[in-house]
Amino acid sequence: MxxxxxxxxxxxxxxxxxxxxxxxxxxxxxxxxxxxxxxxxxxxxxxxxxxxxxxxxxxxxxxxxxxxxxxxxxxxxxxxxxxxxxxxxxxxxxxxxxxxxxxxxxxxxxxxxxxxxxxxxxPTTLERFGLVSALEELAEKASNGEVHVELSCSDKLPPLMPQLDLTLFRIAQELINNAIKHANAQHIIIDLHCQPNGILLSVIDDGQGFDLDEIMKDRKRGLGLRNIESRLNVIDGHVTFDVEEGRGSRIHIQVKNLKPEVEVEVEPV
Amino acid sequence: MFYRLYDIFTEHPLDLIAESISIFPLIVGVVRYRSLRKGVKFLILFFFIIIVRDFTSNLYAVRKVNNLFLYNLSAFFEVISVCLLFRFEITKKSTKKFVDYGALITVLLCVFFWRSNELSAGILTSSRLYELLVVLFYFRQLIEDMNVKDILKHSLFWISSGLILQFTGTFFVYLFANYALSINTESGLFNLYWNMNQIMYITFALFSSIGLWVSKYDKNNFL
Structure with missing residues (x-):
């Protein structure tokens, strides 16, 4: 046993x-x-x-x-x-x-x-003279009697990859368009600053703001915002929406100025 | 009284280690209580019951009163604790039903096999068999679901491993408890099997302590 x-x-x-x-x-x-x-x-x-x-x-x-x-x-x-x-x-x-x-x-x-x-x-200016000049042109074009778009930019901006340039430009374009068209903003600031290993682009407006959750829930709306997220996804970027209904919006885009996993070919004009 | 207790522990030093080691998972469990998963919280209760059982058992031993029924009684609590420990973690409905009804049937079997003056092979074997099956079902779920990122940082893996080691290590001893752990068993042989039982318990307590310690990773360890 x-x-x-x-x-x-x-x-x-x-x-x-x-x-x-x-x-x-x-x-x-x-x-x-x-x-x-x-x-x-x-x-x-x-x-x-x-x-x-x-x-x-x-x-x-x-x-x-x-x-x-x-x-x-x-x-x-x-x-x-x-x-x-x-x-x-x-x-x-x-x-x-x-x-x-x-x-x-x-x-x-x-x-x-x-x-x-x-x-x-x-954006021919972007390809010829770079992001800062393209944003300057964008601000100038968007400004009129009612709307004033201002560009604030750090003096020494490192050379960015063409893909990053184009993404940031398109995002700025979309955000300014949204601020004018939907938020009825009168004063918009585009803030472009250099960070260690990356770039921070902020678009600040004094418009009427919006409810991010509501817009993101609705499939028919928020196409532009989703498009921003998709663009950033490709370059491992990050967007922060500091938004609320009834007050101006602050949207911050953070991107790394590193070689991305997926490269998008940008053709010269 | 203390002199008698000292005598008992000198004669069975492993008992002292096994009884002291129960405090270990209890302390770790209390420290990590906030990060414990719902089911794992019952393990603290389980060790608390074990500590109470051992304390009572020592009191009985000092007064030279038969304390073997306490081990039969603790098997009831073991079955209920294992049921509660795993029923919240098992996702499959049919397995959950097995865990619930299995515990009920085992408890009924334990009542049927009840012995008040000796270790009951029926109670100890049926409870171990039930617990073994529950742990195996949980392991199957782990492999099927594949939702744990790092298994070595998963609390229930360590607890289940400790349980399975304890059950398998003591299964045959309890199956033949009438021979190995009866009051008529030769003292040397009894001590051998009893010490084996205590070693397996110490292993389980240590594995449980590791499991309770790594429970802080559980929250972010699921896919």
């Missing part, structure tokens, strides 16, 4: 130890694989997002080019023809001169609009 108990206990103990070691080893191995898979999925998702953004930029570029090269050229030719027609009409039918002048001014306006849309689609 003594032997039976000893052998039985030894066998059971060995089995118990085996079970414990097996559970610990197998579980750890599986979880490691799961984590690797998740990491890959995350990387793939980021890649997909980056590709979507890249395609978006390509499309913007193509439309801008088409507008500039085809419609712009056609409008210029039309203007030339109209000028010729105007001169002929001036001699033969002076009463139609007003109509020609009106058409010419409409044509001028259309050419200017096409040029503006084309420029808005592709």
């Amino acid at each position: 003594k032997l039976y108990i000893a052998v039985g206990t030894a066998v059971l103990l060995v089995m118990a130890i085996f079970i414990i070691v097996f559970v610990a080893y197998y579980q750890q191995k599986q979880i490691r694989q799961q984590l690797i898979l998740k990491e890959w999925q995350e990387k793939y998702r980021k890649g997909l997002l980056a590709a979507t953004l890249q395609a978006q930029e390509h499309e913007r570029r193509r439309i801008a080019q088409d507008l500039h090269d085809e419609i712009g050229t056609m409008l210029s030719v039309t203007k030339l023809s109209l000028n010729q027609l105007g001169r002929t009409v001036e001699h033969n039918d002076p009463s139609s001169t007003v109509l020609v002048q009106k058409t010419r001014s409409l044509l001028d306006e259309t050419i200017a609009n096409v040029r503006r849309i084309s420029r808005d689609l592709v």
Whole structure:
């Protein structure tokens, strides 16, 4: 009996130890694989997002080019023809001169609009002179009699990667647009500052604010904010919304100026 | 009285270690109480019951009164504690039902096998069998769910490991308790099996202490 108990206990103990070691080893191995898979999925998702953004930029570029090269050229030719027609009409039918002048001014306006849309689609200043100049231009364009957009920027901004430049510019564009269009802001400050290993972009306005949770819950709204998050996701950036209904908003964007996992190709203009 | 107690502990030094070591998980449990998972909190109660049992058992031993029924009685509490410990952690409904009904059936079996003047093989074996199955079900859930990031920082893994080691290490001794731990057993043989039982308990108490200590990681250790 003594032997039976000893052998039985030894066998059971060995089995118990085996079970414990097996559970610990197998579980750890599986979880490691799961984590690797998740990491890959995350990387793939980021890649997909980056590709979507890249395609978006390509499309913007193509439309801008088409507008500039085809419609712009056609409008210029039309203007030339109209000028010729105007001169002929001036001699033969002076009463139609007003109509020609009106058409010419409409044509001028259309050419200017096409040029503006084309420029808005592709931030040429950003690619030629960098983020600060592009933001200066953006602030200048957005400012009018009612709205004043101010840019505050640290003197020594390190050279940023093109992808980071474009992301920050697009985000600033979106936030300023939101502040003017939805928050009815009158004074907007774009604050661009350098941090150790990164950049901090803040857009502060004195508008009427908004309820972030409500907007994020509604799928039809908050597309711009979601777009900001998606853009930042690709470059491992971070957004903080200091917002509330009834008061001005403070939105802070933090990005690292490091080589990202997923690179987005930025074509020169 | 103390002289008699001193005699008992000199004769069975492992008893002193085993009885003292119960305080260890109790203290760790109280220190880590805030980070303990709902089920694990019952482990503190379990060790408290063990301490009360050992204290009472020593009192009986000093007065030379048979105290073996206390170990039969503590098996009831062990079954209930293990049931409460795991029922909050097990997610599968059918397994949860097994844990609940299994505890009920085991308690009924314990009543059926009740012995007031000797260790009952029926009570001790059935309670160990139930506890062993519950721990194995929990291990299966761990492998199936794969939701624990670092198993070595998971409190219930350590507690379950301690339990399984204690159950398997004492299963055969309790199965043949009528031979190994009866009042008619030769003193040397009784001491051998009793010491083995105490060693397995010390192992369980140490594993439980580790489990209670690492419970602070539990909150962020799930996927």
